[in-house]
Amino acid sequence: MLLAIEQGNTNTLFAVHDGQAWIAQWRSATHSTRTADEYAVWLSQLLAMAGLQFGVFNGCIISSVVPQSIFNLRNLSRRYLKVEPLVIGENADLGIEVRIDKPSEAGADRLVNAVGAHVEYPGDLIVIDSGTATTFDIIAADGGFEGGLIAPGINLSMEALHQAAAKLPRVAIQKPQRIIGKDTVVAMQSGVFWGYIGLIEGLIARIKGEWERPMTVIGTGGVASLFHGATMAIDTFDSDLTIRGLLEIWRRNTSKS
Structure with a gap:
């Protein structure tokens, strides 16, 4: 157990x-x-x-x-x-190569996600993990961790908007029914939500343009479900990615011992 x-x-x-x-x-x-x-x-x-x-x-x-x-x-x-x-x-021992300039700086969660993604999906991958930060990680077809991007998480951005602007309230993140807000709360929700969709779609396009090979895009993390159905840029949503990676790492290490 x-x-x-x-x-x-x-x-x-x-x-x-x-x-x-x-x-x-x-x-x-x-x-x-x-x-x-x-x-x-x-x-x-x-x-x-x-x-x-x-x-x-x-x-x-x-x-x-x-x-x-x-x-x-x-x-x-x-x-x-x-x-x-x-x-x-x-x-x-993760069983993968970490191909960045300073491997010790790679977050544990990002490396575990890389393992969890590689054992489930073939080919080159982009893993988008939406939590306190939103990370975009590139995993090569052989499982190697190639680096990625880090942006503020969607909840962190909404909280920063509330903290920095005296008249803006603290509101919950959700997908608004229309883009143009008719009141302050909906305007904030629309700006942050659709702004993040734009961030996701724009960065995916730029990553694919630089990588120059087909890539599968996987969404995971605590708030990833918010984006389900809102963009076609993410191919699949996988809530079990991280624990799958932990299980695989455990098996790799125990099989050696």
Whole structure:
């Protein structure tokens, strides 16, 4: 039984794989100061609700973009699961080439997505991960991570608009029924939503123009579903991309050992 932990800047996902399928998934708000014991109290109750307990696990893999949290997540695995975790960026062999100038700077989430995409989709790929930041990552047909682009996430942009302009309210992101807003809220929603569609479509076109070979575009991440049906530039939406990558990395490393 494997516990996969995928920690982003906003949310942390805990997922349980029984060797055949993912049988449970839970999300928690990311707090960099949360201790191993605090994680254990929260997680033990959710495991019990699913008929599980800490003793059933024989593996743990951690991907985090919050460096100060890794210590506590590692201690959670060691102290309560009684297993030494695989940590992306430390002791986990990804099995792919990272073809950027400074490989150590590549985010763990981006590399895990590269693995998850390559094992599922053939050919050259663009992976768009929409979260706190929106990343566009290029994965070659052989699985190599070729680099990409990083832009502010859609929620971050809406929050910045509210914070910087005194008369603009905080509003929820959603697809407006019409482009031209007739009030402030709809005008903000339309500007940010369709502005991001323009960002996505424009960057995809420029990436493909520079790459000069056919590419499949995959959308994933917490807010990717917002764009479903709003653009034809994204070929498929895959919410399981990251945990698929974590499972594949785990299998590659355990098969070696």
